[in-house]
Amino acid sequence: xxxxxxxxxxxxxxxxxxxxxxxxxxxxxxxxxxxxxxxxxxxxxxxxxxxxxxxxxxxxxxxxxxxxxxxxxxxxxxxxxxxxxxxxxxxxxxxxxxxxxxxxxxxxxxxxxxxxxxxxxxxxxxxxxxxxxxxxxxxxxxxxxxxxxxxxxxxxxxxxxxxxxxxxxxxxxxxxxxxxxxxxxxxxxxxxxxxxxxxxxxxxxxxxxxxxxxxxxxxxxxxxxxxxxxxxxxxxxxxxxxxxxxxxxxxxxx
Amino acid sequence: xxxxxxxxxxxxxxxxxxxxxxxxxxxxxxxxxxxxxxxxxxxxxxxxxxxxxxxxxxxxxxxxxxxxxxxxxxxxxxxxxxxxxxxxxxxxxxxxxxxxxxxxxxxxxxxxxxxxxxxxxxxxxxxxxxxxx
Numbered sequence: 064x065x066x067x068x069x070x071x072x073x074x075x076x077x078x079x080x081x082x083x084x085x086x087x088x089x090x091x092x093x094x095x096x097x098x099x100x101x102x103x104x105x106x107x108x109x110x111x112x113x114x115x116x117x118x119x120x121x122x123x124x125x126x127x128x129x130x131x132x133x134x135x136x137x138x139x140x141x142x143x144x145x146x147x148x149x150x151x152x153x154x155x156x157x158x159x160x161x162x163x164x165x166x167x168x169x170x171x172x173x174x175x176x177x178x179x180x181x182x183x184x185x186x187x188x189x190x191x192x193x194x195x196x197x198x199x200x201x202x203x204x205x206x207x208x209x210x211x212x213x214x215x216x217x218x219x220x221x222x223x224x225x226x227x228x229x230x231x232x233x234x235x236x237x238x239x240x241x242x243x244x245x246x247x248x249x250x251x252x253x254x255x256x257x258x259x260x261x262x263x264x265x266x267x268x269x270x271x272x273x274x275x276x277x278x279x280x281x282x283x284x285x286x287x288x289x290x291x292x293x294x295x296x297x298x299x300x301x302x303x304x305x306x307x308x309x310x311x312x313x314x315x316x317x
Numbered sequence: 318x319x320x321x322x323x324x325x326x327x328x329x330x331x332x333x334x335x336x337x338x339x340x341x342x343x344x345x346x347x348x349x350x351x352x353x354x355x356x357x358x359x360x361x362x363x364x365x366x367x368x369x370x371x372x373x374x375x376x377x378x379x380x381x382x383x384x385x386x387x388x389x390x391x392x393x394x395x396x397x398x399x400x401x402x403x404x405x406x407x408x409x410x411x412x413x414x415x416x417x418x419x420x421x422x423x424x425x426x427x428x429x430x431x432x433x434x435x436x437x438x439x440x441x442x443x444x445x446x447x448x449x450x
Contacts, residue, residue: 171373175443178393205374209389238378240386 064185065317066192068211071218072227074198077248078217079107080288081278081306082195087294088303088310090138090147094190097135098149101177101207102197103162106152110289112138120153122162124180125173131180142295145190150180165202174206181210191317199227200235208235213242213317216272220247220261225268232271244275244316246309253279273316276309278302372426372442380426387417388426388440396443399435 069085071078079102086098100108103122114136123129138147152158165173184192194211196204208214214236218228236243247262262277281302284293294303380388390406391398398406400415407414418438421427427438 167373167375171442174374174392175396178395182395202374205378209374209377210393235378238382238385239389 064189064191065213066181066194066211067313067317068194068196068204068207068214070196070204070208070214070216070231071198072216072224072231074105076198076217076219076224077278077284078198079195080111080284080293081217081246081248082193083108083111083292084294084303084306085310085313086147086149086193087140087143087292088307089191089193090140090143090145091294092307092310093144094310095146095188096148097184097189097192098147099177099180099192099194099207100150100152101194101203103152103203104159104197104201106154106159108149108195109151109154111292112149112151113289114138114149114151117151120158121150122153122158124150125169125176127172127176131183140295142298148189167202170202170206173203174209177206177210200231205235208239208241211241213244215244215246215275217246217248218265220250220265225265228269232269237271242316243272244313245269245272246275247277249280250277251280275313275316276305278305372440384417384421384424384426387414388421391418391421391427391438391440392443396440397437399437403438 069078069082079100082098086096089096098108100106100121109117117136119129119133121134124131124134134150135148136151138149140147181192194207196207198204216228216231216236218224232243245262245266247258247265250258250261252258252261258277258279262274266272266274279301281300283297283300284302287293287297291297293300294306297303298307377385377389377392386407386409387403390403394402394406400418401411403418404411404414418427419429422429422438426440428441430437430439
């Protein structure tokens with residue numbers, strides 16, 4: 064089993080939408096997948112999946128107020144050949160406010176509990192745990208990166224984002240010594256050749272990363288966000304096809 | 318006269334060499350000075366961790382390079398493991414991990430506990446959580 068943190072330098076890179084779609088794509092390809100929403104300050108997966116009846120969240124597990132089995136939600140669906148389990152972060156404003164004032168002791172416990180949860184999934188024969196992290200060098204993101212075997216760094220192809228990603232690589236990833244797979248997202252070229260050229264430029268600029276995929280900007284991904292999971296509901300869309308391709312080839316990097 | 322000219326040429330050459338070396342020393346010193354605040358922060362993080370007993374992720378990342386990989390591996394293994402377990406995880410030799418784990422024990426990050434014939438290294442902050450398992 065592999066644990067993979069999905070991280071970005073800033074918000075708005077498309078990281079959470081990609082995490083949800085990648086989790087779905089892997090489950091559709093017959094893998095047993097867990098998606099953890101560890102972005103407690105800006106929870107997203109709850110809104111993407113629109114799963115009714117969620118009573119317990121990862122916040123409750125990390126606070127010691129719920130057992131792991133209470134927070135794991137089994138996502139059904141006819142296209143899911145493997146298994147898709149999601150642990151949502153609480154989207155209520157009270158939970159977000161609470162997450163904003165957590166101290167170091169809580170974060171230390173959160174790291175322990177996250178590592179324990181990942182060990183449990185390994186024991187349960189899960190194939191891959193994807194962790195949707197907060198952007199930048201926030202505590203919860205660092206916890207997720209340390210607990211993971213590899214990281215997917217989602218970046219936009221602009222120079223500010225790339226400079227920030229350089230800092231993450233130098234100051235964080237190099238210390239943890241994990242493999243960093245790069246996805247350049249929302250590339251403003253539809254032509255595969257032009258998009259790849261830009262992706263390769265970003266990868267070269269960053270160094271110490273492996274270019275996993277380059278995804279063009281598709282307005283439909285933005286328009287349908289919150290109503291549809293692209294891979295599930297519009298599998299013929301080029302975005303869905305690229306995410307399925309990532310789900311197929313990611314194993315050669317892990 | 319010819320001799321003093323020669324001496325003059327040699328002296329200039331030597332002075333140029335010395336100058337280059339001084340430039341290099343200044344360059345290295347500047348780099349070192351730039352790292353001082355970071356190093357002080359790291360030391361402060363470590364001292365703080367040992368004082369408060371909080372081994373959070375920022376402290377983990379502040380540990381010296383050669384020990385960090387060992388400590389993170391031990392954390393990922395659940396906070397309790399033998400040097401052999403850690404070596405399997407990191408891919409380094411058991412003797413190397415044993416030496417690093419003992420250094421971590423000397424620094425106060427981990428404790429050693431004998432169970433039968435095996436010696437376990439434990440991150441104490443992780444222990445209370447795992448006691449119930």
